[in-house]
Amino acid sequence: MTITEQPAAATEQRDLSWLDAVTMTELERDPYPVYERLRREAPLAFVPVLGSYVASTAEVCRSIATSPDFEAVITPAGGRTFGHPAIIGVNGDVHADLRSMVEPALQPVEVDRWIDDLVRPIARGFLEQFEDDGHAELVAQYCEPVSVRALGDLLGLKDVSSDQLRDWFHKLNRSFTNAAMDENGEFAHPEGFAEGDAAKAEIRSIVDPLIDRWIVEPDDSAISHWLHDGMPPGRTRDREYIYPTIYVYLLGAMQEPGHGMASTLVGLFSRPEQMEEVVDDPTLIPRAISEGMRWTSPIWSATARISTTPVTVAGVDLPAGTPVILSYGSANHDTGLYEAPTAYDLHRPPLPHLAFGAGNHACAGIYFANHVMRIGLEELFESIPNLERDTREGVEFWGWGFRGPTTLHVTWEV
Amino acid sequence: MAHTVTVGDRRVECAPDQSLLDAFLRAGVWMPNSCNQGTCGTCKLRVLDGEVDHRGSPADTLPDEERQAGMALACQASPRCDTVVSSPTASGAVRGTHALRDLVATVLDVEDVARDTRRLLLGLDEPLAFSAGQYVELVVPGSGVRRQYSLANTPEEDKVLELHVRRVPGGVASDAWLFGSVAVGDRVELTGPLGDFHLPDAADDEGEPMACIAGGTGLAPFLGIVRTALQRRPDREIVLYHGVRGAEDLYDVDRLTELAAASPGFRFVPVLSDQPAPSCRAGFPTDAFVEDVPSARGWSGWLCGPPAMVEAGVKAFKRRRMAPRQVHREKFTPADALDTGAAGA
Numbered sequence: 026m027t028i029t030e031q032p033a034a035a036t037e038q039r040d041l042s043w044l045d046a047v048t049m050t051e052l053e054r055d056p057y058p059v060y061e062r063l064r065r066e067a068p069l070a071f072v073p074v075l076g077s078y079v080a081s082t083a084e085v086c087r088s089i090a091t092s093p094d095f096e097a098v099i100t101p102a103g104g105r106t107f108g109h110p111a112i113i114g115v116n117g118d119v120h121a122d123l124r125s126m127v128e129p130a131l132q133p134v135e136v137d138r139w140i141d142d143l144v145r146p147i148a149r150g151f152l153e154q155f156e157d158d159g160h161a162e163l164v165a166q167y168c169e170p171v172s173v174r175a176l177g178d179l180l181g182l183k184d185v186s187s188d189q190l191r192d193w194f195h196k197l198n199r200s201f202t203n204a205a206m207d208e209n210g211e212f213a214h215p216e217g218f219a220e221g222d223a224a225k226a227e228i229r230s231i232v233d234p235l236i237d238r239w240i241v242e243p244d245d246s247a248i249s250h251w252l253h254d255g256m257p258p259g260r261t262r263d264r265e266y267i268y269p270t271i272y273v274y275l276l277g278a279m280q281e282p283g284h285g286m287a288s289t290l291v292g293l294f295s296r297p298e299q300m301e302e303v304v305d306d307p308t309l310i311p312r313a314i315s316e317g318m319r320w321t322s323p324i325w326s327a328t329a330r331i332s333t334t335p336v337t338v339a340g341v342d343l344p345a346g347t348p349v350i351l352s353y354g355s356a357n358h359d360t361g362l363y364e365a366p367t368a369y370d371l372h373r374p375p376l377p378h379l380a381f382g383a384g385n386h387a388c389a390g391i392y393f394a395n396h397v398m399r400i401g402l403e404e405l406f407e408s409i410p411n412l413e414r415d416t417r418e419g420v421e422f423w424g425w426g427f428r429g430p431t432t433l434h435v436t437w438e439v
Numbered sequence: 440m441a442h443t444v445t446v447g448d449r450r451v452e453c454a455p456d457q458s459l460l461d462a463f464l465r466a467g468v469w470m471p472n473s474c475n476q477g478t479c480g481t482c483k484l485r486v487l488d489g490e491v492d493h494r495g496s497p498a499d500t501l502p503d504e505e506r507q508a509g510m511a512l513a514c515q516a517s518p519r520c521d522t523v524v525s526s527p528t529a530s531g532a533v534r535g536t537h538a539l540r541d542l543v544a545t546v547l548d549v550e551d552v553a554r555d556t557r558r559l560l561l562g563l564d565e566p567l568a569f570s571a572g573q574y575v576e577l578v579v580p581g582s583g584v585r586r587q588y589s590l591a592n593t594p595e596e597d598k599v600l601e602l603h604v605r606r607v608p609g610g611v612a613s614d615a616w617l618f619g620s621v622a623v624g625d626r627v628e629l630t631g632p633l634g635d636f637h638l639p640d641a642a643d644d645e646g647e648p649m650a651c652i653a654g655g656t657g658l659a660p661f662l663g664i665v666r667t668a669l670q671r672r673p674d675r676e677i678v679l680y681h682g683v684r685g686a687e688d689l690y691d692v693d694r695l696t697e698l699a700a701a702s703p704g705f706r707f708v709p710v711l712s713d714q715p716a717p718s719c720r721a722g723f724p725t726d727a728f729v730e731d732v733p734s735a736r737g738w739s740g741w742l743c744g745p746p747a748m749v750e751a752g753v754k755a756f757k758r759r760r761m762a763p764r765q766v767h768r769e770k771f772t773p774a775d776a777l778d779t780g781a782a783g784a
Contacts, residue, residue, distance in 0.1 A: 305753060305763050374504070407764065410757035438758055439734075 076206030181246025289317025292369030489522030654744020685714030
């Protein structure tokens with residue numbers, strides 16, 4: 026590129042008036058076309074409907090996530106849903122304390138100690154309910170239940186039914202991603218937070234009594250540890266301080282292993298020969314999951330950073346205090362890194378992806394989630410090695426903030 | 440000069456022209472291995488320190504990026520210096536096994552048992568310890584070429600080895616030697632035992648029902664496997680399908696029929712693919728299995744024969760819901776079996 030061409034190209038890149046027409050409904054149905062154009066024309070751009078800057082390429086997402094000039098911030102709709110201080114939106118000492126609170130249970134050596142005994146019986150239990158039926162809808166009957174039961178039991182919510190946990194994350198999800206802003210920077214659909222508020226009220230009515238008990242009778246559940254760990258004798262963390270992070274878990278951590286398993290299955294169904302390979306050789310399951318997480322990243326566009334100083338990113342000058350939404354689902358389709366990124370391909374070069382984020386706010390549950398998904402798929406293929414997608418039913422993906430198949434109908438010979 | 444090769448806390452000597460796998464197995468250090476031809480990838484390991492010569496490692500099994508990342512095929516690679524490796528699939532499971540040995544045997548009998556099919560009996564100077572289903576490599580006299588043949592023996596039959604050979608027209612081992620110049624009394628060099636297609640040790644054998652599908656001379660290991668399994672549990676449920684082209688290709692029918700008559704849980708089913716005969720099932724053995732067995736949940740499956748048959752067998756087993764980790768396949772491709780097509784589904 027010559028110097029004289031540069032301004033013209035830059036001017037052309039800045040004509041982003043087409044973004045004015047982008048709607049939330051469009052992004053939730055299929056965000057890929059809009060983001061493909063963003064990656065090409067403006068990897069960092071202000072998207073009016075979101076009322077925020079958006080980073081769409083792998084390079085820009087990664088550089089912002091790991092930049093000293095940015096710190097975490099929760100998206101407006103996320104903050105409205107979770108309240109403060111949610112682990113994903115805080116910095117400094119509070120963030121360090123919340124990470125130190127959640128991380129001990131999620132360390133690989135710790136997870137290795139119990140993950141098999143926790144997840145395998147759960148997976149078996151759900152399989153036993155339908156494995157001889159010859160047909161199933163795997164999102165509702167398997168992926169989501171395995172995901173919520175494993176984490177629910179770990180957290181100490183053994184007595185909360187799987188359907189209840191699924192209902193909570195669905196409601197919190199829609200509230201968290203009720204992201205549309207009007208021209209005044211106000212929420213375009215404030216009524217959309219009502220169901221999240223109702224879910225939180227229900228959560229508190231069930232979890233408050235448990236917290237009351239854990240304060241006086243600690244046990245080995247994660248939330249009990251959150252209350253007590255690192256506190257002086259006789260004192261516990263305030264429940265108002267940990268509730269926002271409980272909501273983070275009850276949404277993302279509950280939902281995403283299920284999304285990851287379901288997306289991996291849909292990806293494998295798109296490549297029958299690769300599905301066969303993975304079923305025949307379960308040691309390929311972790312690689313299949315990794316590609317599934319790249320192909321349809323469950324946390325598609327749900328985290329954000331805010332500049333702490335004036336900074337120029339991808340040719341865009343941002344004043345201090347500018348939030349940027351990191352669209353990892355888009356970054357993982359970056360043609361600069363991945364050939365034919367829209368295709369699921371077990372055998373593509375295993376480059377690192379951004380599905381679990383980057384920097385000091387990278388997902389704390391990577392190891393746990395990967396093993397929940399692995400054991401879930403191992404047990405599924407062990408029980409039903411002749412799984413086929415029910416081609417009479419389509420597969421529809423939904424979501425901009427969080428994304429995965431809404432249903433996945435399968436059949437098999439019993 | 441030999442180099443030392445270390446895996447975990449075991450250190451063995453390995454000559455510059457010797458494969459790592461060969462050195463480990465001879466020293467009694469177990470390492471996952473199957474085809475010993477560089478094609479299956481079972482013995483892939485990581486070189487942590489030192490350097491290896493990949494020799495005959497095929498690019499399909501060990502692509503460049505894996506070589507650059509330090510991976511190697513134990514059955515092909517030789518050390519260039521003292522080397523340390525880790526075997527990811529062994530992961531702490533380095534355990535004792537039947538040590539690999541070089542042996543000399545005497546040809547005791549060569550018998551035509553079916554069309555282009557011979558049974559070879561080899562008398563060993565000293566007994567060979569192996570697991571039912573494993574194979575040995577014969578050295579073709581004068582050529583240095585090695586050929587792999589499954590043992591039809593039970594582990595107790597450790598002094599006289601029984602091998603089944605099918606003629607491959609123009610084949611250096613079968614056509615020129617075992618269907619040509621071989622004579623009773625000849626001395627034969629061999630190496631064994633090899634392979635992971637074998638029954639588990641009695642202590643680890645859960646006694647689950649077994650579905651066995653053989654193509655052509657792929658029947659050989661099943662004579663060892665089925666007889667051993669029935670010795671352990673005379674009532675065990677076992678089905679054995681033997682797929683061949685026509686009735687002239689069948690052998691050991693009486694032997695297996697008698698075994699079935701004496702074993703309430705064992706069924707033997709010959710299946711003819713090309714030339715039907717009134718007394719036999721027609722079609723492919725893998726289809727016969729699907730027709731006969733409504734569910735193979737909880738069973739183990741065993742496949743030895745031409746690649747197409749093995750592939751169809753894996754599909755048939757999964758269709759009947761056998762857990763994939765319970766599916767065992769002989770992964771070496773016998774020159775003989777390649778040509779039969781008899782059971783090719």
